[in-house]
Amino acid sequence: MEKVADVPARRQPADEEIHGRLVPDPFRWLEDDTSAECERWLREQQRLLAEHAAAWRAGPLFRALLGGLTDSGGAVVPVVSSPVLRGRRRFFLRRCAGQDLPVLFTALDGEDAGAEHVVLDPMRLDPSGRTILSAWRLSWSGRLLAFQVDVGGAEEPVLQVLDVTDGQMVGQPLAPGLRSPVAWLADDTGFYYVTGGPTEVRRVRLHRIGDDGAHDPVVFETQMRHLSVSLGPEGRWLTVSAAPGAQTGNILHLADLAQGPAGPRGPAAPEFVRVHDGTADGSSALIKTGPRGLLYGITNAGAPLGRVCLIDPADPRSTAWTTLVETAPGSLLSACTALTDPSSSQVQLLVSTVSNGVPRLCLHDLTGRKLTDITTPGSGPGSISALSTPPGDTDRLWFTYTDFTTPPAVHRLTLPQGQCQPETGHPPAGSTSPSRHERPAVRQITYRSADGTPVSLYLIAPAADHDGPRPALLTAYGGFGASAAPAYSPTITAWVRAGGIYAVAAIRGGGEQGTTWHAAGKGHNKPNAFTDFAAAARYLIDHQLTTPAQLAIKGASHSGLTVAVALTRDPELYAAAVCSDALTDMVRYPRFGLGAWWTKEFGTPDDPAQLDTLLSYSPYHNVRPGTRYPAILLTSPRTDPRVGAAHMRKFAAALQQATTSGKPVLLRTEDGVGHGPRAVSRYTPLQSDALAFCAHHTGLLPASNG
Template sequence: MSDECVRRQPILERIHGRTVADPYRWLENDGTAECARWLAGQEQLLVRHTPASQTRTRAAFRALLSRSTERAGAVVSAPVVRGRRQFFMRQRIGQEMPVLVAAVEGVGAEAGKILLDPVALDPSGATSLSAWRPSWTGRLLAFQTAAGGAEAPHLRVLDVAKGRVVDGPLALGRPSAVAWLPDDSGFYYVTGSPAEPRRVRLHRIGNDPTRDPVVWETGMRHLSVSLGPEGRWLVVSAAPGAQTGNELRLADLWTTAACGRDPENPELVTVHDGTSQGSSALVKAGPRGLLYAVTDAEAPRGRVCVVDPAVPRSSAWTTVVEPGPDAVLSACTALTDPAGGQVRLLVSTVGNGVPRLALHDVTGRLLTDIPTPGSGPGTISGLSTPPGDADRVWFRYTDFVTPSTVHRFDLAEGRCLPEEGSASGTTAIRRSPLVSRRQEPVVRQFTYPSEDGTPVGLYVIAPPGSHGPRPTLLTAYGGFGASAAPAYSPTIAAWVRAGGIYAVAGVRGGGEQGTTWHAAGSGPNKPHAFADFAAAARRLVDQGLTTPRQLAVKGASHSGLMVAVAITRNPELYAAAVCSDAVTDMVRYPLFGLGAWWAEEFGTPHEPDQLDALLGYSPYHNVRPGIHYPAVLLTSPRIDPRVGAAHMRKFTAALQHATGSGKPVLLRTEDGVGHGPRTATRQVDLQSDVLAFCAEHTGLVL
């Protein structure tokens, strides 16, 4: 594509003896008139290179996306129970954003009261509800809102019964955990921006937040705080970056009070330090005085430990549950058996994509396996247990063909049931309608060898009865230990219903096989993730499911990096690519958004050997003139506080200058959104644009 009016700066930097070119550095500053003109030109280019056939396909995909969303019904979270109230998020068909609802137990979700509606707060849809936490009595609710895609929310406190804000705003700098005191008098929370020290503070309701005392502070970038319903164990976790090991500190507030000290001055003792080994731990307070931990220290697939309150350091923890050799621990919660008052551990694991729930006693003895809602690969998430001696737990279940559904496990009944007309009185929180099995997509699970022979998992979702090569969308995440978990998506459903195949690869760098799998695709091993992705593309072709002329790749955030590397590493494998909100300049990524937090994931350009590794795959630096790149659509918010929108602008300019294929390289930008949530209308707009672009360049005809 011609870029005659796009200036290339002759910037050549010497970094650790390497000469590094950066011709589009001027696009890092979106406040200049030149950058504004360039962005306006990109909007015109997007219109000029959208043919009438793609416009018609876009309209068809809008209809398919709407039907796929309607099929899912109202999306509802598992309830958080406090006192006699249940709090949950709900988004009905036609609602632009989820609303926060409170329902009195025994009344039912449909009779619940809407506490917070982001659209009511801001009809433009630019304000999102980023976090919320009810007090232990359910009388008060701390909630955090952010506007315009920003990730620096303000916290306020709502009187639930009156529906009135009674405290705040508290400026946070970043979204914060909230740990309520048991008497509703205040809470612990975290302040500090990415450029400032992170501090745990104690806020008393009604006090001036600028005078909130600092309980603990650190130079580490991730900081969270929790406190159980009995108000005894204060837990503070600090980590130097995203998905790194953490340092865990514990304070006994009962001892603090007995010594005549205020809760703003607890004695925090380090019980676990995995920052050098990359191991993480979380300590939780259960019923009947139980203290237990979930950790991957010396256990790459996770383990559950019982903690002795008298000797809480990690070296004294007793391991009681470990997943099987092919499974990964995903969650654990404690319940109380109503028959005899014994404490039970409900443990959630995943093996080969299949979720499992099992009940253990506190010594780790397996009592029973609990039948889960699905029969194959799926996802169980959001385990939610009432405080105290609870005998129930709620969770969400989904898979590629089943929309998210809330289920409840009751110890007395010994089984999982969807929350619809249950004896608990919490009627119809969520039950998804099912279409005919003959109409459902076919989900297949493969294992394929990567370029070095490592076996990697692959999901293929195809139309029923499909044969021969078809237009195919391939994606993977492959970073920060996050798994490519099976989940219902209107985007997947729409593409498959249109006749395409959708494939999801569980490449190294994710969490599909625990922390060793993450380590195998992060830091100096990051290229393994890209090799796994390319091998997945070849596997789809070799299996006769698609061809390079019919294959598109798509991804956002770290998944967008996977796409950007894919098209610069192996452009011949793909007909089209959609890259969204991605890191693409691996030399300057620490300067944008939260990039300084990601050294453990990518490596740092400040070290010579790591700079070489980063330059080896940095998409922006690996664009070569004259290469026949596939058709590429890049999408980005105008301002991205997490990644930095400069990455998308610079990569777009480099590809447009270099490509020799004659295929379009286009940039789609949005105002008023950030790295995360959009209104339902904007989400449909974005996904219909993405799917129509992929269909146009892979030959999918609707």
């Protein structure tokens, strides 16, 4: 029998009665990570992990593979960003081979671009790599940079202003509480930002450069959890969006800083008009500005896949918006920006859509008439993101393209030619050289869930033919309306290069098919997401792509919840599971981290009917003693300010006590990181451990890293 970590015998279960139901909670004592008992238990977990990790033969291989592959970048280890243009200068992030974190650079724009200069290097701020540049926003002149850094994964950012011309800090740091949007005034004299911690009133404030932030005036406040603010380069239209949760529908407010009942109004006294309220029907809207006074909106109100609308400043209410572009059936609107064609001096809208995973770009005029399709870099499923245009009249656009076999790279589109070209001015080091390895084979198939719903599944496998089943890794996200977009991942590439199959399922609860797909997997419908995931596993097995003895599942955050539910519902389907940074106690989740922000996604245990749904899948409460669970690796920051590390500790203890399979249940915790991005030197060991663990328990034994 597998040895497990000791559990203090004197601890009594903290069971409680909720709405007439007795809800067991035998490991509540592990919620207190400052107690001596918890510390002792965690030390025992470390010992147990080290004992098993020594036997993972593929560990050195995956460390070597990931060490090279991360130089090409990926969503969580980026190497390059779309440039932001201000005046004659461009600003961009780049991480060269061997660097731990991206560095913010600047250079002259155009053919006469001069030498690049470092604007901000997180490693100079903190050589330990524990300080992450989490957000940055340039003033409209490009002279000032507002940036935010997180230290040690705490997600309590410091907001500072840097004078780009001399590299000196300006004024005193601000403490917004959580990461904040920054909306610069047109004249660089200040910016709007958002303050308030997880349990506090959220407020939009105006900060004047050089002023004491303690006295920054409040221009808007709300009890809603999500609050954002934006202001275009013309400095006229100020928008504030408030929402009770992620992808729950928003209330959109608009203020004209140039007009008001009593004449011109200053930035500190905006008069807001409510232009959209989607909290009843779950619809969202946003307002954007473009060249020559253009005001347009993007919304899914009455259009689950999205539409682009023209706004009349005289009546900006969303009910009065004129639809310009509504996507075709099955085509999801992902972004829109405005360009000016120099040959005609006409403003045009570039609309980005996704259909069955394939991104498309199309130009429309301001009547909505389609002008032309733009040829995009890839020919199949992929992702176009980070659209960037200079302020004012512009004929240029930058974006990032990636797919499962192509590392992220920046491309440029220029009118009137309308041709996309790779951005060659500042290529990411290490990412443009051709690989000596064959590209993996990528297939997109559709399988049926238990209720007959068709679900998309991506299969990434070695290019060489292989008869019979092989070790496979399955993942999915399925929450908060976020899409599992096709994108390059060093982790996926490493697993496939070692000989395995990687499968990504677009289950309900995500955003792949718009708001209706999200609604089909949220709240009381959340179990649909987990049913879809189990159906994906059965598809892989039934079609002899893998077997239960060769199938591993892996996920983090909401994806980790999906994995946790899967291994407790159908443990016989899987040989191994890696679950990271996940909710597992769905009764007490609102008490940890930002959990109270997510009741619109999962439901609240305060409601009896919603409690029933939560308990039906809550992983911690569905651990069954005497069950043969697969090999399980749970990973978590030592302290997780977003989810709460107690979830992983309690789940680990419950599984260790319950399993009878003889396979290990291990917990990997890590200091100095949080729920969000991390340095490459922290990413590589975590992912190599996860892959080596899965390889060990699925029989994947790669010979070398080639």
